[in-house]
Amino acid sequence: MTRKPEHRYTTVESVPIHVFENKECTVTPSIRLREYLRYMFDNHPHDLEYLWRHTQQYTKHGGCYVMTFEKWRDRLNKDLIKQGNP
Numbered sequence: 001m002t003r004k005p006e007h008r009y010t011t012v013e014s015v016p017i018h019v020f021e022n023k024e025c026t027v028t029p030s031i032r033l034r035e036y037l038r039y040m041f042d043n044h045p046h047d048l049e050y051l052w053r054h055t056q057q058y059t060k061h062g063g064c065y066v067m068t069f070e071k072w073r074d075r076l077n078k079d080l081i082k083q084g085n086p
Contacts, residue, residue: 026079
């Protein structure tokens, strides 16, 4: 029995939100997703705005804290470094 390979993300929109461990969508156990997020952060940082916008939808309902895109992007960078993706 062969194991199905992990999904490879082709766009930020294809990343399912449930794969993140925190409500800010900056921590994930998936190594491939962390590598993809690092690539996007380094090469196409403004494309990550889609994820940030998603986190901001539920700020009044116990979801993510209200934060600017720049602050969220800095947090993503710090969390990626903590997770071993400098």
